[in-house]
Amino acid sequence: MAHAVKELFPDTKFAIGPAIADGFYYDFDCGHAITQEDLPRIEEKMKEIIKANKPFIRKDMPKEEALNFFQESGEIYKVELINEITEETVSIYEEGNFADLCRGPHLESTGKVKAFKLLNVAGAYWRGSEKNKMLQRIYGVSFPAKDELKKHLEFLEEVKKRDHRRLGKELDLFSMNDDIGAGLVLWHPRGAVIRRAIENFWLDEHCKAGYQILYTPHMAKLDLWKKTGHVDFYKENMYSPIEIEGLEYEIKPMNCPFHVSIFKSHLRSYRELPLRFAELGTVYRYERSGVLHGLLRVRGFTQDDAHIFCMEDQIEEEVLKVLEFTLFVLKTFGFSDYDIYLSTRPDKYVGTDAAWEKATGALEHALKKKELRYEVDPGEGVFYGPKIDIKVRDSLGRQWQCSTIQVDFNIPERLDITYRGTDSKDHRLIMIHRALMGSLERFFGVLIEHYAGAFPLWLSPVQISVLTISERHVEYCKRIIGSLLAAGIRADMDEENEKIGYKIRKAAVLKTPYMCIIGDKEMESNAVNIRKRNGENVGEMSLDNLTTFLKDEISNRR
Ligand code: ZN
Numbered sequence: 001m002a003h004a005v006k007e008l009f010p011d012t013k014f015a016i017g018p019a020i021a022d023g024f025y026y027d028f029d030c031g032h033a034i035t036q037e038d039l040p041r042i043e044e045k046m047k048e049i050i051k052a053n054k055p056f057i058r059k060d061m062p063k064e065e066a067l068n069f070f071q072e073s074g075e076i077y078k079v080e081l082i083n084e085i086t087e088e089t090v091s092i093y094e095e096g097n098f099a100d101l102c103r104g105p106h107l108e109s110t111g112k113v114k115a116f117k118l119l120n121v122a123g124a125y126w127r128g129s130e131k132n133k134m135l136q137r138i139y140g141v142s143f144p145a146k147d148e149l150k151k152h153l154e155f156l157e158e159v160k161k162r163d164h165r166r167l168g169k170e171l172d173l174f175s176m177n178d179d180i181g182a183g184l185v186l187w188h189p190r191g192a193v194i195r196r197a198i199e200n201f202w203l204d205e206h207c208k209a210g211y212q213i214l215y216t217p218h219m220a221k222l223d224l225w226k227k228t229g230h231v232d233f234y235k236e237n238m239y240s241p242i243e244i245e246g247l248e249y250e251i252k253p254m255n256c257p258f259h260v261s262i263f264k265s266h267l268r269s270y271r272e273l274p275l276r277f278a279e280l281g282t283v284y285r286y287e288r289s290g291v292l293h294g295l296l297r298v299r300g301f302t303q304d305d306a307h308i309f310c311m312e313d314q315i316e317e318e319v320l321k322v323l324e325f326t327l328f329v330l331k332t333f334g335f336s337d338y339d340i341y342l343s344t345r346p347d348k349y350v351g352t353d354a355a356w357e358k359a360t361g362a363l364e365h366a367l368k369k370k371e372l373r374y375e376v377d378p379g380e381g382v383f384y385g386p387k388i389d390i391k392v393r394d395s396l397g398r399q400w401q402c403s404t405i406q407v408d409f410n411i412p413e414r415l416d417i418t419y420r421g422t423d424s425k426d427h428r429l430i431m432i433h434r435a436l437m438g439s440l441e442r443f444f445g446v447l448i449e450h451y452a453g454a455f456p457l458w459l460s461p462v463q464i465s466v467l468t469i470s471e472r473h474v475e476y477c478k479r480i481i482g483s484l485l486a487a488g489i490r491a492d493m494d495e496e497n498e499k500i501g502y503k504i505r506k507a508a509v510l511k512t513p514y515m516c517i518i519g520d521k522e523m524e525s526n527a528v529n530i531r532k533r534n535g536e537n538v539g540e541m542s543l544d545n546l547t548t549f550l551k552d553e554i555s556n557r558r
Contacts, residue, residue, distance in 0.1 A: 239251055323372070
């Protein structure tokens with residue numbers, strides 16, 4: 001691809017072009033603004049290069065020689081990269097009249113490329129920093145066989161159809177705009193209904209599981225964030241402080257210190273442990289504009305956060321409970337496929353080796369007790385403790401990081417959190433941070449894509465639409481709506497003076513799970529005829545039976 005771009009736009013300078021999880025990209029500095037329309041042209045050129053079947057030749061060059069080589073051809077980005085390489089020699093791959101800095105390996109020759117497609121064009125800062133020049137990036141994908149490429153392109157089509165930004169607009173769920181600011185989410189009424197259903201479920205289940213619910217402010221004095229270590233370790237993701245009456249305040253990037261403060265508001269006995277504090281806590285983190293992405297990466301979001309304060313020998317039991325709770329919650333949202341990772345001690349850490357060993361062992365025991373398959377990520381723990389991450393797989397098999405369970409030795413030490421033991425002395429305790437859905441915004445984005453906007457009944461903004469065939473059915477429909485609403489069912493009515501076919505399509509576009517059509521026949525028989533959003537007919541039932549039927553499906557969250 002780089003060779004083809006160079007042929008078409010000779011002034012192009014090349015930056016970085018790696019293979020990534022789902023294809024490849026290359027960043028260029030090119031005088032011509034490459035657009036989607038240029039891609040077929042580049043593809044044509046690539047086909048010519050492939051057809052020529054030129055061998056890829058590897059040359060190992062002393063660094064100095066490589067520097068001269070790229071300097072002469074004006075490849076300033078390559079020069080910068082080579083200067084950072086610590087090895088004595090670097091490798092260059094050559095094919096026809098094109099050469100590039102590359103670690104390799106490569107195919108034998110260009111003719112070995114069997115199936116490829118350039119997907120899209122994007123802007124990307126050199127080295128990902130907004131202080132540097134904006135380069136142009138082309139994404140592509142390649143497969144050893146044409147049918148594999150075809151399958152992948154179909155998958156991408158399905159991904160596009162499910163894009164939560166597109167569905168968010170079509171289904172009127174949420175929006176984000178420049179007047180409000182990047183990465184800040186507006187939940188529209190239909191989206192807010194779903195959030196409320198999620199929050200109600202969250203609240204009920206947390207109360208059942210022995211959590212106490214908290215509310216805490218959105219900012220706190222900067223000094224607090226110094227004490228917790230956030231100013232030292234998390235500064236990158238925090239906003240500049242604001243001044244109030246001569247004191248600096250910081251909008252919160254995390255909820256932890258507030259929960260600690262409530263824990264410390266009075267003396268805690270060992271009898272109170274484990275103590276579980278939960279909050280739907282809204283936090284604000286500085287994400288660079290380049291990485292913002294719909295609901296998946298935002299600047300303000302609400303975590304389903306909780307902190308468990310416990311003694312060291314209670315970790316295993318608590319983690320076991322959290323694991324069961326997490327899997328139950330994920331299953332309720334239709335995720336039964338997930339990957340679990342256990343991250344162990346990194347190179348830089350706080351806490352004693354013995355404590356790390358004990359905590360990591362406790363996490364591992366809990367996973368084994370639940371007979372869960374997991375992978376160990378050696379050294380990938382946070383500096384303050386080991387953790388378990390759970391990534392769900394959605395209906396397209398894509399992986400999403402949602403749940404995390406983290407043991408923390410650091411905050412109890414820094415903020416001096418203790419409990420009064422049986423010996424009437426104060427002891428250090430362990431804190432567990434955990435989030436099941438992660439952030440409500442992100443989880444909502446994942447749900448939209450997972451369900452392709454066709455939410456299960458209990459989450460649907462409108463659960464049943466009542467459609468009138470003509471004016472004379474309106475009164476009767478209003479009675480039906482009234483009794484459905486009174487039973488707590490989210491029903492709406494389409495009494496517009498439109499053809500019934502149009503009304504059905506309208507409800508189908510909004511992916512309303514059920515609709516019923518009311519005409520003369522239904523009025524006479526005092527019954528309703530229900531159909532599903534996929535067109536399937538459920539059949540005729542009395543109004544009482546309809547209510548029972550819907551309530552059963554809603555309360556079982558099927
Ligand atoms: Zn926390």
